[in-house]
Amino acid sequence: MYEAAAVSESMRALGKEKALSLSVNRKYVEGWGRPGDAGVLALDEVQQPLGAAWYRLHPTSDPGYGFISPTIPELTIGVCADTRGQGIGSALLRALLELAEQEGYAALSLSVDRNNPALYLYEQLGFQDARVSEPEDTSLTMIKRLR
Numbered sequence: 434m435y436e437a438a439a440v441s442e443s444m445r446a447l448g449k450e451k452a453l454s455l456s457v458n459r460k461y462v463e464g465w466g467r468p469g470d471a472g473v474l475a476l477d478e479v480q481q482p483l484g485a486a487w488y489r490l491h492p493t494s495d496p497g498y499g500f501i502s503p504t505i506p507e508l509t510i511g512v513c514a515d516t517r518g519q520g521i522g523s524a525l526l527r528a529l530l531e532l533a534e535q536e537g538y539a540a541l542s543l544s545v546d547r548n549n550p551a552l553y554l555y556e557q558l559g560f561q562d563a564r565v566s567e568p569e570d571t572s573l574t575m576i577k578r579l580r
């Protein structure tokens with residue numbers, strides 16, 4: 434979660450413990466294991482985690498930042514800074530999309546800062562502008578429709 438959240442300077446400045454205690458971040462991991470929660474981990478050869486991608490359903494009363502509907506899970510992804518750019522993020526996303534499809538979801542959503550290069554990765558994997566964000570919003574909500 435920290436690797437996924439520490440994109441902005443302000444979040445990095447807080448440090449791991451403080452950043453993870455913020456409700457903006459907690460809502461994606463707190464009480465992990467509730468119905469609908471699912472994810473994939475990338476591990477190195479000695480089983481150390483290199484990154485993770487997961488999704489979670491959010492109720493309309495307590496939506497995530499990339500919320501579209503309570504039946505469309507929102508994804509989060511983070512890869513350890515020293516192993517980025519090696520295909521781990523793409524592999525995690527492909528595995529997660531497959532999982533969501535197997536679970537029968539119609540779509541996945543996400544929220545990404547418009548300046549984050551991760552946006553290109555999402556586009557490469559078929560995510561599109563969900564048309565719920567305003568042009569002046571710094572973040573864009575995206576959707577990937579599944580079969």
Ligand SMILES: CC(C)(COP(=O)(O)OP(=O)(O)OC[C@H]1O[C@@H](n2cnc3c(N)ncnc32)[C@H](O)[C@@H]1OP(=O)(O)O)[C@@H](O)C(=O)NCCC(=O)NCCS
Nearest residue numbers: 436437511512517518519520521522523545550551553554
């Ligand atoms: C986004 C993230 C998960 C991608 O993981 P990764 O293992 O680096 O991704 P890959 O190596 O599989 O793919 C890289 C692709 O992502 C894009 N990309 C993502 N971050 C990038 C960066 N900092 N610089 C350049 N390209 C980047 C590029 O389109 C690239 O495609 P290319 O190799 O064809 O040029 C990882 O960079 C990360 O953890 N970033 C910080 C957290 C974050 O931004 N999470 C998403 C919040 S919405």
